[in-house]
Amino acid sequence: MLPLIMTSTTAVKNAYFNRKPRSLPQIKTDTNNRPLWNNSHTVKNSSTPLSSLKPGETATIVAIRTEDPLHQRLLAMGFRTGKQIELIRRARFSGPLQVRIGTTDILLRQNEAQKITVHRSEAEKTMLGKS
C-alpha cells in the first residue's frame, strides 16, 4: 500500500491528483497541513478552506457552502461571512477542529470545515507573533 504512493510514475501521480478533493488531505498534506492540490496554485493569501488554518491563526469567513441542516446550525453558532474566526487546535488522527468565533468555542469535523472558505488575516498573525 505504501510503496504505491511513493512510486513516482505518472500514472500513479495522475490517479493521486485526480482524486476527489474530499479524500485528499487525509492522504497527503504539506507542512502547513494544507492539502497539496491547493498549494500548487501560486496565488498567495487567497481564500482557503477553514480546515487549512494552523492553530493560532485567525481569518475572516468569506463563504459557507453547506447544505441546509448544517448551514442553519453554523449560522446559529455564529458562523457568518465577515466574522473573525480563530483556529485554536486540531485533534490528533485528523479529528475535529476547535475554532473560536467571538466568545464561542466550537468543535467541527474536517469535512465540514472544508466547506467554509476563509481569508487569512496577516495583521492578526503578526500580532500573535509578538505575544
Add this chain to the structure above:
Amino acid sequence: MKRIALLGMPNTGKSTLFNRMTGSAARVGNWPGITVELLTGKILLGGDMVEIIDLPGIYDLHGFSEDEQVVRRFLHDNVPDLALIVLNATQIERQLSLLLQLKQLNLNMVVLLNMADESRKFGITIDTAKMSEALGIPIFLLSAKYGAGYQEALQATTRALRYTTPGMAEQLRDQLRPDEEIEHEMARVLNHSVQVPARLPDNLTDQLDRLLLHPWLGLPIFFGVMYLLFQAIFFFGQPLQSGVGDLFSWLRETAMVPLLATLPAAVQGLLLDGIYNGVATVAAFVPLIVLFFLFMAIVEDTGYLSRAAFLMDALMAKMGLDGRSFVMLLMGFGCNVPALMGTRVMRSRSLRLLTLLVIPFSLCSARLQVFVFITAALFSPRAAPLVLFSLYLFSFATAILTALLFKRYLPNSEPFVLELPPYRFPTLRQMILRGWHEVYHFIHRASKFIVAGVVLVWLLTHLPPSAAPASAGTLSGMIGAWLQPLFHPLGISPELTIALIFGFVAKEIVIGSLAVIYGLSGQALSNSLALQLDWVQAYSFMLFTLIYTPCLSAIATLRSESKSTGFMLSVIAWSLALAWAVSFIFYQSARALGY
C-alpha cells in the same frame, strides 16, 4: 392553570433555572403533538399555581434537528401563557438571533440573560434597560446557578403572567422573517446596549485546555480520568448495592416470611421469590444510578464531556458514533443501566439509538461475577486472568462490530458541530437534583417491567408445581430441552440453558441459579461444574452469557429510553443471534482443532 415555557439555546443554564424554580417537584410528562417527554413542574407564583415546562435547547427556530422540530410543534399545539427566554449573556452576540426569531411569534415573553457572573468576568457589559427599550421586552440579568437576580426575575415573570398572550402564528415557519433582516436587527440592538472586549482575556479554561486537550497528553489523561471514574463507581457502588440487597433479605426474613407464613407454599413463592425479588432487583440499582449520575453531573457540567468528544471523535466517527458515546460505552463496563440513561445527552435520535444498541455489549460488573466464578472453577490460576481479559476483548469487539454493521441503518442526521463550553464548577445542588431525577425516572419507567419479568421467570422455573424448582420437569426445563438442538452445537447443556433463562433477569443470579439447578453451592458447585464441563464448553457458555442479552433492568431501560418496544426487541434479537454465532464459531472451531 397558566403555562410557562422555558426556551433557549443549549448550554445556557436553562435546566439549572428550571431546577431552581421547581426543585425536586419536576415530573416527566407527555404533550399533544410531540413524541418526546418534557420535564414539567408546578409551582406557586404570585398566589396562583403555574406549570413550568422545560423545552429542549434549540439553536434556531428554523432548524431541522429533532429538538427544533419538537419545540416548533410544542409552541404550535400548546401555546404557553408566557415564554421565559434564557440566553447565555456571554454569547449574547449570537444568541440574540433566537430571541429575534421568537419575538416574531408574538408570544408574551420575558428574557433572562443567564450566566451574568461569567459574562462580567469576560468584561462584557450589557445595558439591559437600553436593550429592553430597543426590543420592547422585559430583560433581566440572572445567575441561575448562584441565584443572583433570581427574585427580580420571578417578580417580572409574575407580572408578565397577568397579561394574556397576544396570539400565535398558525404557520410557524412561514411567518419567520428571512435571516438577513434578523441580522440587521441584531446589529441594531447590540450596537445600542452591549460591549464585548475585542480579545478575551486568557482565562482558566484556555490554560486547562492546553493541558487536557494536549496533542500527546490529552488522550492518556482522558483514559486516566475514565479509569478513576470507573473505579470510584465500583468502589462506592458495590458496597452500597450489596447493602441494599442485604437490607431487602433482612426485611424478607424478619418481616415478609413470618407475615406470609399462613399462605400456601406456591403463593408464598410467587409473592416472595417473584414480586418481592423483583422489587429488590429494582432497588439494587438505585444506589448505582445515584452514584453514576453524581459523577456524570461532574463530567458533564464541568464541560469535560465535550472535551471527550473532541479527543475521541477521530476514532468514533468511523463507527458512526461520537466521543460521548465512547464515554457511555466505558461507563457501561460498570453497569449498563445508568450508561443507557446517560445517552440522553446526545440529541440526535439515530446517534442515541446506535449508542443504545452498542452499550449492552459492555461487560458489566454483574457479568464479571459470573465469569470470575466459572474461570476460577475451570481454569488454572495462571490462565484465569488471560481468560477474563479475552472476554473484555470480545466485549469491545462485539460492540465495534455492531456499530460498524448498523451505522448505515442509523445514519446520524445531526451535523457534528458542538459547542465547547468553558469549564465550570457544578454545584452540589445540581448534582443531587440530577441523581434524584434519574432515580425517579428509572423507578417510574422501568420498575413495572422489571417486576413483571422477574415474576415471569419465577413462573417458568417453578411451574408445574409438581416438579422440583428449576429442574428438567419445569417449564424452563422443557424450554431447555426443546432448545437443545440450538444449544447442543454450542456445547451448552439443558441445565446451563435453564441458568441462561435465569440470567435474563440479572447476571448476578446465574451462579445462584446453577446452585439451585445442581442442588449444590460454593466449592461443591465449582467441583461439580469442573467435572461436567471442559474448558471449551465453559468458555462457550461464558461467551454466550456475555453477549446474549443485557439484564432485564437494562432491557427495561432500553425500552424506556428509546420509547420503542420494537427497538428493544431488535436489540434482544440481534444480541441473541450474535451470541449464538460467536459461541458456535468458537465451540466448533475449538472442537475441530481437537480441543
